[in-house]
Amino acid sequence: MTVLNIALSQDADIFAVVDTFASASITPVIVVDGNGGDDVITILDTHAVMTVNAGDGNDSIYVFGNSSVLNLNGDDGDDTFYIFASLHENTSNVSPGDAGPVGNTIIPTEPMRRSTLTAAPATTACSFSQPS
Ligand SMILES: [Ca+2]
Numbered sequence: 001m002t003v004l005n006i007a008l009s010q011d012a013d014i015f016a017v018v019d020t021f022a023s024a025s026i027t028p029v030i031v032v033d034g035n036g037g038d039d040v041i042t043i044l045d046t047h048a049v050m051t052v053n054a055g056d057g058n059d060s061i062y063v064f065g066n067s068s069v070l071n072l073n074g075d076d077g078d079d080t081f082y083i084f085a086s087l088h089e090n091t092s093n094v095s096p097g098d099a100g101p102v103g104n105t106i107i108p109t110e111p112m113r114r115s116t117l118t119a120a121p122a123t124t125a126c127s128f129s130q131p132s
C-alpha cells in the first residue's frame with residue numbers, strides 16, 4: 001500500500017529526494033510520478049521501498065545512494081539514468097521504458113553491477129555509456 005504519492009507537474013520539474021522515512025515494507029510505499037515534461041529527479045538516499053515513474057518526456061534520473069529497493073521506470077521518451085551508487089545488491093531496478101528518436105541511456109558506474117536492468121521492450125533503443 002502506497003503511503004506517500006508525490007505527483008509532479010506536466011511541465012519540466014526538478015525534484016530531489018534527500019532521504020525518506022524508514023519502512024520495512026517490501027512493496028513500494030513511496031511513489032514519485034514525474035508526469036509530463038523533461039524532469040530531473042535526483043535521489044540521495046532512501047530508507048523505504050520507492051518507485052519512480054518518470055512519465056512522458058526526456059527525463060534524467062540521478063541516483064547517488066539508496067538504502068532500500070529503488071524501482072526506476074523511465075516510461076516514454078529518451079530517458080537517461082545516472083546510477084552512481086546502489087548500496088545493496090539488486091536495489092536499483094531500472095526499466096527504461098519506450099524510447100524516442102534518441103533512445104534511452106544508462107550510465108552505470110561500478111555499483112551498477114549491483115543493479116538490475118529489466119529487459120527493454122523491443123522498440124526501445126538502449127545504450128550504455130561509461131562516464132568520462
Ligand atoms: Ca513533470
Ligand SMILES: [Ca+2]
Pocket residue numbers: 054055056057058059074075076077078079
Ligand atoms: Ca520519460
